[in-house]
Amino acid sequence: MGIKRLSDLKPGQSGIFERCTVPKHEGKLLTLGFVSKAQLTLVRKAPFGEALYIKVNDHMVALRYNEAAAIDVTEKYNG
Amino acid sequence: MDKIKIGLLGNPNSGKSSLFNQLTGLRQHVANFPGVTVDKKVGKTSLNENVQAEVIDLPGTYSLFPNTSDEKIVIQILSDIHGNDYPDLIVYVADITNLERHMLMATQIADLGIPMILCLNMVDLVEDKVDSIHIDVLKEFLTIPILPLSGKTGKNISELKKYLFQFASGERRRFLNDRPVYEMRIDENQLAMQIKEITGNANPYFNKIIAHHSYWLSHLSAIQKENIANIVSKNSFEDIPRQVEETLKRFEILTPVVRRALGNIPLSDSTITSRIDNVNTHRVYGPLIFFLIMFFVFQAIFSWAEYPMTWIEEGFIALGALVREVLPLGWFTDLLTEGVIAGLGGIMVFIPQITILFLIIAALEETGYMSRAVFLFDGIMQRFGLNGRSVVALISSGACAIPAIMSTRTIADRKERLITIMVSPLISCSARIPVYAVLIGFVVPPGYAWGIFNIQGLAFMGLYLLGIMAALVSAIVFKWIIKSRDHSYLMMELPLYKPPVLKNVALVVKEKVTTFVVEAGKIILIISVLLWFLSSYGPTHSMLEASQNAMAKAEMENLDEDTRDNLIAATKIEASYAGIMGKWIEPVIKPLGFDWKIGIALITSFAAREVFVGTMATIYSVGNTDDEATIREKMAAEKDPVTLKPRYDVATSFSLLIFYVFAMQCMSTLAVTRRETKSWKWPVIQFVYMGIMAYVGSLVVYQVLAG
Numbered sequence: 150m151g152i153k154r155l156s157d158l159k160p161g162q163s164g165i166f167e168r169c170t171v172p173k174h175e176g177k178l179l180t181l182g183f184v185s186k187a188q189l190t191l192v193r194k195a196p197f198g199e200a201l202y203i204k205v206n207d208h209m210v211a212l213r214y215n216e217a218a219a220i221d222v223t224e225k226y227n228g
Numbered sequence: 229m230d231k232i233k234i235g236l237l238g239n240p241n242s243g244k245s246s247l248f249n250q251l252t253g254l255r256q257h258v259a260n261f262p263g264v265t266v267d268k269k270v271g272k273t274s275l276n277e278n279v280q281a282e283v284i285d286l287p288g289t290y291s292l293f294p295n296t297s298d299e300k301i302v303i304q305i306l307s308d309i310h311g312n313d314y315p316d317l318i319v320y321v322a323d324i325t326n327l328e329r330h331m332l333m334a335t336q337i338a339d340l341g342i343p344m345i346l347c348l349n350m351v352d353l354v355e356d357k358v359d360s361i362h363i364d365v366l367k368e369f370l371t372i373p374i375l376p377l378s379g380k381t382g383k384n385i386s387e388l389k390k391y392l393f394q395f396a397s398g399e400r401r402r403f404l405n406d407r408p409v410y411e412m413r414i415d416e417n418q419l420a421m422q423i424k425e426i427t428g429n430a431n432p433y434f435n436k437i438i439a440h441h442s443y444w445l446s447h448l449s450a451i452q453k454e455n456i457a458n459i460v461s462k463n464s465f466e467d468i469p470r471q472v473e474e475t476l477k478r479f480e481i482l483t484p485v486v487r488r489a490l491g492n493i494p495l496s497d498s499t500i501t502s503r504i505d506n507v508n509t510h511r512v513y514g515p516l517i518f519f520l521i522m523f524f525v526f527q528a529i530f531s532w533a534e535y536p537m538t539w540i541e542e543g544f545i546a547l548g549a550l551v552r553e554v555l556p557l558g559w560f561t562d563l564l565t566e567g568v569i570a571g572l573g574g575i576m577v578f579i580p581q582i583t584i585l586f587l588i589i590a591a592l593e594e595t596g597y598m599s600r601a602v603f604l605f606d607g608i609m610q611r612f613g614l615n616g617r618s619v620v621a622l623i624s625s626g627a628c629a630i631p632a633i634m635s636t637r638t639i640a641d642r643k644e645r646l647i648t649i650m651v652s653p654l655i656s657c658s659a660r661i662p663v664y665a666v667l668i669g670f671v672v673p674p675g676y677a678w679g680i681f682n683i684q685g686l687a688f689m690g691l692y693l694l695g696i697m698a699a700l701v702s703a704i705v706f707k708w709i710i711k712s713r714d715h716s717y718l719m720m721e722l723p724l725y726k727p728p729v730l731k732n733v734a735l736v737v738k739e740k741v742t743t744f745v746v747e748a749g750k751i752i753l754i755i756s757v758l759l760w761f762l763s764s765y766g767p768t769h770s771m772l773e774a775s776q777n778a779m780a781k782a783e784m785e786n787l788d789e790d791t792r793d794n795l796i797a798a799t800k801i802e803a804s805y806a807g808i809m810g811k812w813i814e815p816v817i818k819p820l821g822f823d824w825k826i827g828i829a830l831i832t833s834f835a836a837r838e839v840f841v842g843t844m845a846t847i848y849s850v851g852n853t854d855d856e857a858t859i860r861e862k863m864a865a866e867k868d869p870v871t872l873k874p875r876y877d878v879a880t881s882f883s884l885l886i887f888y889v890f891a892m893q894c895m896s897t898l899a900v901t902r903r904e905t906k907s908w909k910w911p912v913i914q915f916v917y918m919g920i921m922a923y924v925g926s927l928v929v930y931q932v933l934a935g
Contacts, residue, residue, distance in 0.1 A: 175472045177719050180239075180290035182329050184479050192502075196511035199607030200616070200718060207498050208326065209505070209722035211603040213610075216719055 153224050156201065156217035158191040164222025165189070166205075171219040178220070181210050189222055232281045232396045234273075235315030237302065237337065239330050240288030241596075241723040243349045244321045246379030248285045249731055251388075256285075256735070268313070269739075275393040284313060290329075292336045292437055293471045295717075296640035300444065306340060307438060308447040309429065317395050317403060318344040319388070324361075324376065325353055325496035325724075328479075328486045335409040335478050338370055339433040343403035345373045345391050352378040353495070360491030369485045371406040380729055410478055412436060416470070419463045426455055440467055501724045505600065514604050521597075522623060525588050529627055529658070533580035540580070544573030562764060563757065571756025574836050575749045578628060581658050582744050583737060585627040589620065590736040594728035599720060606718050612700050613707025614651075615644040616718065622648070622699065625655035629897045630748050631740055633904055643712035647703050649904060650914055653897050654699040656692050656889065659837040663888045664691055666841055669860050670881035694889050698921065747903075748896040755835035755895050759806070763832065763843075766804040774803035806831060820887065820923070821880035821930040833893045840888070879933035883926040891922035 158164055166187040169175045182205040183189075190204040201217050203210045212220075236251075238244040248256070252271025269285035286305065287298035294300045305313045318337055322330035327348070337344055346366070354361070366374050373391050377384035395403055412420065412432055420435035427438055442448055442456040459465075507513050548565040555561040592598050598620060606616030617639045624632035632652045639645035656664075672687045765771070778799040782792035801807050810827035817827055829843040844863065866875035892898065898911040905911070 172468050172472060173715060174717070174719065176291065176293045176468070176475055177295055177717070179472070179475045179479065180329060180332060181719060181721060184476075184483070192505075193509060194511070195509070195604055195607055196515055197605070197607035199610060200603050202505070202509055202603065202722070204498075204502075207494050207496055208724070209498065209501070211599070211606070211718055211720045211722055213606065213718040216717060 151224055152221050154218050155189055155191065155203070155212075155220040155222050156214050158189075158222070158224075160191055160193050163188055163190040163225045165225060167221040167223055169220050174216060174219055182206060182208060183210075183220065188225075189220070191217075232316045232392075233314070234281050234283045234392065235286050235305070235313075235318045236283055236321065237286045237318050237333070238288065238321030238349075239290055239323070239326075239333065241721060242288070242321045242323045242326075242330055243379045244285065244288060245732055245735075246729055247319075247321055247347065247349060247377075247385075248283065248379075249735055250379050250382055250385050251283055254735075273389070273392075275389055275396055279393060279396055281392055281396060283319075284315065289333060291333050291475065292340075293440065293475070296638075298637065303437070303441055304445060304447070306337075306342065307434070307441065307445055311447060316343065317392070318342050319347060319392075320344050321347050321349050321379075323350050324348040324490075325350055327490060327495075328483055331482045331486055332475065332478055334370070335482055336433075338372065338405035339408045339410055339431075340437070341404065341431045341434065343372075343395065343400055344405075345375060345388065345403065346370060347388065348374065348376040349379055351376040351383060352381045357491075357493060357495060360493055362489050362491065365485060365489035369482070369489075370409075372403055408433060409481055410474055415463060416465075419459065419465050422459045422463070423456060426452055426459075436470075439465055440471065496724060498724060501596075504725055505722070508597070508600050509603055514600070518601055518604060521592070525585065525623065526626060528584050528588060529581050530661075533584055536580035537577050540577050541573065544569055544576065548573075559764075563760060566764070567757040567760035568753065570760070570842075571753045571835070572749075574756065574839065575745060575752050578658065578748075579741060579745070581627045582631060583741055585624060586631065586737045586740045587733065589624065590733045590740075591728045593736075594726075594733055596723040596725045599722050602718075602720065603722065610716075612703040613644065613647045613710075614703055615639050615641060615648070615716070616720075618644065618648040621652055622655055622696075625652040625657060628657050628659070628744070628748075629653040629655070629894065630900050631744055633897065633900050634740075634743065634747075636904070641712070641716040643707075643710050644716055646710060646905065646910065647706045649901055650706055650910065650917075651699040651702045653892055653894065653914065653918065654695050654702060654890065656695040657837075657894075659894070660691075660888055662838045662841045663833075664688060664885065666844070666860055666863075667876075667881045667885050667888075670864070670876045671878055671885065691885060691889055694886075698890060702917070702921075747900055751896040751899050752836055759832050759835055759839075761805075762809070763801050763804050763806040763828070766800075766808065770803045771800060774799040801828065819930070820926040821883045821934060823875070826880075826884065830887070830891075830893070833888075834895055836896075837888060837893050877934075879930050882933060883930035886925040886929050887922045889922075890918055890925050892918035 152167060153164060155164065166183050166185065166189055169178050169183065187206050188204075192202040192204050192209070194201055195211075199214050201212050201214060203212055203217065236244055236248050248269065248271065251273040255273075256269055256271030271283045271285070273281050273283055275281055286302050289299045289302045292303055292306075294303055305311060305315075308314060320334050320337055322334060334344075334346055348363075351358070361376070363374055363376065375384055375387055375391065377388060379385075410433070416436055417432055419439055420432035423435035423438055424430060424432075427435055429435060438445070438448075438456065439460050442453055442460070445453075448456070508517060548569045551565050551569065552561060555564070589598075592601075601619050602616035604616075605619045609616050609618050618636070620638075621632045621635050624635055629652045632655075633649050636645045636648045636652075639648060668684050668687050672683050675683050677683050677686065766774075775796050778796040779792075782795055787795065806828050807824070809831055810824035813827045813831075814822075814824040817830070822830070825844075829840045832843045833840045863876045864874065867873065892915045898915060901911040901914055902908060
């Protein structure tokens, strides 16, 4: 199980939230449910690039690519 | 007993507005928080026959560590204990289906030592799981009243009012939390002790919050800020890491409590939302659905609004006629009919369109669709220096730039917001339609292309596209020019879809329309009166001479009464101050193919663009301004006095169209830009850059076509 960036997941893949590597984003992300061990799924990418549709446990959040790139996840085995 | 002040607080999407509307009903109005352009919704609620309370709807906020100007307001209010808006009691609204996240700020408020009630909103959604919910677990955690209720169905609202009444009767203790949730570190406590010397507030957490935010809090004096900054740096207190640590700690404490209270079962079900989003945010269907919705919006604005708009126009014409009949002839009656009533009519006529626009936008917002639109377009918008949230503003501009500019408040990044404000007026608004309608006839002949497409319709669409392109290109230019310290981000919740609550939508529409009428109204009214003066008065002798000449001419040619009156009106406007100004600017606009008559129309268009048609009607002495065809015929018959070619040839008309696409001819928009940017700099820049685009655009078009 390796550490990956959330932005590196393929649509449909999930990972477990480990840490945010940009302190400036951390507070905001926490309030959006990016807490330790939250299950993150990259559901899909927006049609014009950039934005990512992320499922955090049971609710949805939109992040930009660079925002997701600052989030480390441990990859779940996506059978 | 003083009237108590209740602050309604909660995360975005906590159903706070539903609860606010339940409590206050129609007894609410919108004001501004001092010094900032964040809407403050205030209402009254009755606790029993004699006791009332004031309710302030505070902006939706995630935590006491704010990201947007809306969120900052909350901190500003809660840290200014002697301020006018400081609440006696906080009613904290948390969505029970998202309780973990929504409890974060609840624990912060509890630690601030402000009396509070915790409302677990949206119980209507979890009716079937109510047995597994243990409120008592939460009550052990926070020793304050905790109440499950529903802002949508009204469940337990009466219970809430009982608590409010209890508080109003002087009971205070039971609304305070016994012990802090977050235990401050030793060094944080030391820092708080030192800051207490300045704030005089004994609550340590209050002083910690001051330490985080002192540099932008407007109620602190410069000396206080400096002293606090010194304390902060002496204690090596680091803002961001301390925020993160506190937040983490709070979640660590509250998560197990919430899980125990809710019985570890998921209360929200995202299955339906996920299914809808499979289509709505799909890379092909998503944009397709968005454009279908937009198509529907514009259909609605332009076809449904047509009848009420005609009624309003006719109503004001009738009112003017009535006033003329009742009041004696004279300048006062003229002022009333041609200045005030005509001006009011010019504002009111847009109400149907703006109502429909906001009805649809508010409904889309309520359902949760708007955040999907933001998700879809954030990427492309960013390339233009805009934000996904700019989409809403740009769409609104299709009706009117004023509500559009006001809607940019949700954009957190200053630069992106500023660019959105600057380019919104380039999107063709509905006031340009009458102008386009009159002029297109001169540029393209009626008929069909490929048998199906109305050519004039296509030209119409072309003008709209030109406006959109101009807005995007200008946005890129502003993106290069404007410097920004802010940090742009998306990080946005995509709330579960829910059916819109009619009452909420209706209240939003009412509020927006009222703001439009007041904001745009007062400016249009002032300008109308001013323009009435300029076009009715001139240097006394020349005005007199003009009407005498017209009379003489009318007599000589044996004209009937109507034609004579029209002729007098036309000669008078030529001799008036407006006419003088038109002639005065003629040298400047001549290279664009415009004469002084068009000059007058350009000047009068600053009240509102559609005034162009009315002015043209007066200048070409057409009695009925509604009849575009008649005006067009008169204009078509107009000859250039030197070359004897038609005045409104393709070159001049096209040039004039381009001018109206680009030029910033709307004082109300400039006024709103000033208000929203809090400086004269931006409206001036807006006026100048759009003016230059209009001038150069028209110059090129005229010179190419005429040459």
